[in-house]
Amino acid sequence: MIGHEFSVVGTRRPRVDAGSQVTGRTVFADDIALPGMLVGRLLRSPHGHARIIRIDATRARSLEGVAAVLTGTDLPVAYGILPVSQDEHTLAVDRVRYIGEPVAAVAAVDADTAARALELIEVEYTPLEETTTLWEAAEARHLIHGEGVGPNIHRSAALEFGDVAAGFEEADHVREDLYDFRGSTHAALEQHSAVAAHGPDGRLTIWSSTQVPHYLQRALEKVLEMPAGAIRVVATPVGGGFGGKTDPFSHEIAAARLSIETGRPVKITLTREEVFYTHRGRHPVLIWLRTGFRKDGTITAMHLRTHLDGGAFGSYGAATLYYTGALQPATYRIPNYKFEGVRGFTNKPPCGPKRGHGTPQPRFAVECQLDAAAGDLGLDPVTIRMRNLVEPYSMTVNHLRITSCGLRECLDEAVAASGFREKHGNLPHGRGIGLAVGAYLSGAGLPIYFNDMPQSEVTIKVDRGGGVTVFSMAADVGQGSTSMLATVVGEVLGLDPAALAVVTADTDLTPVDLGSYSSRVTFMAGNAALQAAENVRSRVFEAVADELGTTAEVLVAEDGRISVEGAPDKSMSWEEAVRAAVARGGPLMGSGAYRAPDLAGPYKGSGVGISPAYSFSVAVVEVECDADTGQVQVDRVWLAHDVGRALNPLLVEGQIEGGVYMGLGEALMEEQAFRGALHRGPSLLDYKMPTFLDMPPVESILIESVDPEGPFGAKEVGQGPLLPVIPAVANAIHDALGVRIDEVPITPDKVVRALRDLAKGGSGRVGPDGIPAFDYGRLIRVDPPEGFGR
């Protein structure tokens, strides 16, 4: 159908669930109430690092209204999202490793009783010395746990592609800079919630606000030691995810176990404070970056070091570490590239994946350094990027396969729309404009656990009345995956997407999709849906061809009819056609599956960063800064994004606007900050995020490079647009005031400090001034891929 004019794809349509959303009918996890349901709560550690000497729940158990109390030894099996990081327990066993770590769980008749029961649980701790910074972790004085590759070292990596030393030899100019990206958190508006119900039939059902029902089912199977087939996970509509609901969590497993113990449904909804401790947000990363340039701005070599503060557990961190090194060559042709990185454990809530997963931090560094290098070389920020842009359909030095790539078009259009060339360097003092680019995956190339099955499966069932139901485990986290499935199937079958039923994210009912992470759903579930719909359509076309005395090849499906192309009088209604197909072949069903091609390069760590396609983005940000207060106001953002093809431009724009919003928050105010091991302000008042008043207008520019493997050519949009926003803000501030803030978030105090330094004749830079020395382990040298010319 590519080439045929689309009837659904490319049209602006409301979400298929918009009606429920605006009437308050959407049922989120905490909205569920079952007969006899108990309220569960978790007791959390007040210590950053302590030995548990004694837990006595006797008094809590004897409180009237308490149905069950669990402690660590009740759930002894360790788990974790990655097979290589099985280091978490539902409830702490022997030791607590961060303030807020779950220690005990209760189920009671109501919330007041549950809260009282938590107070009655006696826990005796012996505090241990806390490790709360990367510097301390690197010094390895106090062991947090025995996991990882060294004392307090979770993982390290050392990779060299090409010959970096030779590359630096060729350089006319070398820059070496340090950057600090402080961590932030997702702060989705919906607090995590799970309802578990274990029935007399021995089956467990759990409704949870999770982005990954399949992985949650696997974790429950392991920890509860139950067959997966006896566990039904239903991901309720997720009230904001951004990566924060992508791990299996204590509250989910505890609710399940409490329900098994009591025989009654149990709901655990986290408080906002608990959500801050649950975290899994953006890793704080300290970055050292050395890049060599020719006089004309061409990059000859890049050497990147990243130090990640991982918090107390692994979570996705082994992948995050490699992600910090993976995508720099996806935007720029870097002929020689070296990446060294380490992730340390600290006594703080575990970090994990947040929108952009490990890539916004180095992207901030690379884009700020390119801006500075352009200044050094007398080039402008557009030219230096144009000199180095990656080519469509090329291999990168680290063996990423680039296919469709509209990065050049993104840059051209964002620069033209914003008037960047006219404004840069020419706005009055205090006003500035900045630019940056980025790239992101359309789905991780590999599943989290090794297997040779599809990464996404979709089935479609058509009833005799013509009603179409699409089944997919993809969880709608607000990104509109349910609407995407309806759009793809509606396009193939010639039906209104709003008229389709879409059943999602239910392990009993829907075939596997790995989950809503790594921007994989449009590409992978979209392709599976496309194939499933084509299978249904070919059954229908065969029947119609038979009825009309023609061949299937000449038929088209559009507007609820199957017709001979160019002869609309020779046609059948969809409903008649379905009945004809059922009469001939029985139940009308179709299935489809997607598995990414094998793209891994010839080295350990090459599984991270590969993707069947990459999106590309360019951000231009215009700011107005108050030189007295250091306050930065963003006036306007232009964001050009290569989405392959916009299946529904309305929803694509929404993702761009949301990505810009989250990027601006991280650039200017959001920080998951600690005083020692203690969170500085686990509330939405203390954790500053942009309100309506902080948000500037956003001009979205959609670039359609039509990916050859994407469904109708589509690629991702959920994460990519965030990436260039943060460095574009930093670069705009430099243009406005002449200061370089090499540390995110760029709060007013840092701007003022930089201005004072500048006034005293300093460089006007605020940022880190050192990085601890570290042994990154054995360097793996990798030859560039064949055909990677120099």
Next chain:
Amino acid sequence: MIDQVQTLSVNGQKHHLVVSDHRTLLEVLREDLRLTGTKHGCELGECGACTVLVDGTPVLSCLTLIGSVAGRAIQTVEGLESDGVLHPLQESFARLGAAQCGYCTPGMLMAAAALLESVPDPSTEEIRDALSGNLCRCTGYAKILEAVRQAAGGAP
């Protein structure tokens, strides 16, 4: 905790309930009346997700003790439609993609509805001001702004 009989008027319907006076309007709406359209994001008055109207004025139901609203007219998102017809805000929010995950949407709708009652043709600044107490993490507020404008009769 003292249990009291309270008479609540919610979306035009009267309810006689025995509730403890320390409970919040949010809890009573969601747990006793099962009107779960009203959401919560913090229970500390920080996010605006629990916004409902009391006598036409937006209030944070998580900070409102039940005794203080007895006999007053409470309106929630479930009462925004009339006779099965969506409120213009509901229609424009749906049509323009102003809801992504949809979790902040009920509170946002109620705050916007109160604005349009008092200022039928608000300026951009008035809309931003009126909704500045309602956090949204998905949309960047862009499509919400447009939806309120259009519901107020602005050109599409």
